[in-house]
Amino acid sequence: MSKEETPTVTLIRGDGIGPEIAQATLRVLDGAGARLRWEDMPAGMSAVEMDKDPLPPRTLESIKENRVALKGPLATPIGGGFRSVNVALRQALDLYANVRPARTLEGVPTRYQNVDLVVVRENTEDLYAGVEHYVDLRRNAAESIAIITRFGSTRIAEYAYELARTQGRKKVTIVHKANILKLSNGLFLECAREVAKKHPEIQTEEMIVDACAMKLVVDPTKFDVIVTMNLFGDILSDLTAGLVGGLGVAPAANIGADGAIFEAVHGSAPDIAGKGLANPTALMLSAAMMLDYLRQEQAAARLRRGVLEALKNPESRTRDLGGRATTGQFADAVLRSM
Numbered sequence: 144m145s146k147e148e149t150p151t152v153t154l155i156r157g158d159g160i161g162p163e164i165a166q167a168t169l170r171v172l173d174g175a176g177a178r179l180r181w182e183d184m185p186a187g188m189s190a191v192e193m194d195k196d197p198l199p200p201r202t203l204e205s206i207k208e209n210r211v212a213l214k215g216p217l218a219t220p221i222g223g224g225f226r227s228v229n230v231a232l233r234q235a236l237d238l239y240a241n242v243r244p245a246r247t248l249e250g251v252p253t254r255y256q257n258v259d260l261v262v263v264r265e266n267t268e269d270l271y272a273g274v275e276h277y278v279d280l281r282r283n284a285a286e287s288i289a290i291i292t293r294f295g296s297t298r299i300a301e302y303a304y305e306l307a308r309t310q311g312r313k314k315v316t317i318v319h320k321a322n323i324l325k326l327s328n329g330l331f332l333e334c335a336r337e338v339a340k341k342h343p344e345i346q347t348e349e350m351i352v353d354a355c356a357m358k359l360v361v362d363p364t365k366f367d368v369i370v371t372m373n374l375f376g377d378i379l380s381d382l383t384a385g386l387v388g389g390l391g392v393a394p395a396a397n398i399g400a401d402g403a404i405f406e407a408v409h410g411s412a413p414d415i416a417g418k419g420l421a422n423p424t425a426l427m428l429s430a431a432m433m434l435d436y437l438r439q440e441q442a443a444a445r446l447r448r449g450v451l452e453a454l455k456n457p458e459s460r461t462r463d464l465g466g467r468a469t470t471g472q473f474a475d476a477v478l479r480s481m
């Protein structure tokens with residue numbers, strides 16, 4: 144994408160708090176001077192009402208055409224009901240790298256200072272590949288199969304080392320459970336080790352996932368880039384979000400060879416939806432990642448600066464961070480701080 148173009152971005156406002164945080168994010172993107180055209184598309188529960196389909200073909204086509212989407216959270220029924228649209232989108236568009244930075248934000252109350260790490264999670268395989276069934280006719284037993292491939296493991300490891308190199312990071316921690324899951328996790332570890340050998344300039348360490356969870360809680364400042372499989376990455380990245388202020392401030396990107404979707408780590412938060420209580424920081428920081436991806440770095444920097452400044456002021460923080468501001472008032476504060 145050349146720096147002068149005005150890209151068209153698919154916008155999925157999403158379910159629950161999605162429309163509120165999307166509206167706040169659109170305002171600050173505009174204020175930051177981002178050059179974007181929007182294509183509003185339905186997905187999730189709202190799409191079931193409108194199109195009778197949680198992932199209408201027109202939405203998928205729009206993302207394929209535009210190659211970039213900004214997405215609010217989508218609700219997924221637990222147990223039965225339709226399959227997760229988030230998982231379906233990542234697989235349909237082959238968005239193999241889920242990138243979740245966790246960084247201390249000045250003014251946001253946390254247990255730790257100076258956390259600055261990135262979780263790089265494989266996004267298409269593992270237990271989320273969708274291969275599961277009941278083992279017996281009475282439905283008393285079920286199994287889910289973790290699919291780990293040489294191709295998928297190598298490409299996510301390559302992505303993680305490349306991210307470390309371009310962001311000037313020093314260390315990659317390969318997280319696995321190959322001591323027990325010797326074949327599937329063993330294959331992931333073998334592939335990641337092969338990639339590590341090609342990057343002697345970057346320090347590599349290996350860690351079993353349970354030990355990693357413990358060490359992250361004890362001292363997250365020891366971590367730089369973490370690369371892991373889908374399920375472990377899903378869990379560890381919520382943990383790392385908690386280390387820097389919670390789900391309300393954790394951004395994410397889903398990146399593939401042919402496109403990317405930017406979204407907050409959190410879900411649709413039905414408990415606070417429609418009340419103006421949602422913290423839009425996570426989606427705003429995801430939007431800043433999107434601007435970097437689109438090579439609109441100046442607008443990205445302006446947006447980040449506005450968010451970071453607004454967070455410093457207790458008056459402009461939302462309730463999850465101990466403040467009293469509404470979603471819209473936080474957006475006002477970001478605009479003032481730019």
Ligand SMILES: NC(=O)c1ccc[n+]([C@@H]2O[C@H](COP(=O)([O-])OP(=O)(O)OC[C@H]3O[C@@H](n4cnc5c(N)ncnc54)[C@H](O)[C@@H]3O)[C@@H](O)[C@H]2O)c1
Nearest residue numbers: 216217218219229390391408409410411412415421422463
């Ligand atoms: N990427 C996604 O679209 C995504 C991710 C996770 C969960 N989900 C879906 O979201 C729904 C609800 O899931 P859940 O309740 O387990 O997780 P959740 O992330 O929606 O909420 C967990 C807790 O965090 C709070 N919270 C989340 N985001 C917040 C924000 N921006 N500001 C303030 N507080 C916030 C909520 O109020 C809630 O108490 C489910 O249907 C789930 O499948 C979607």
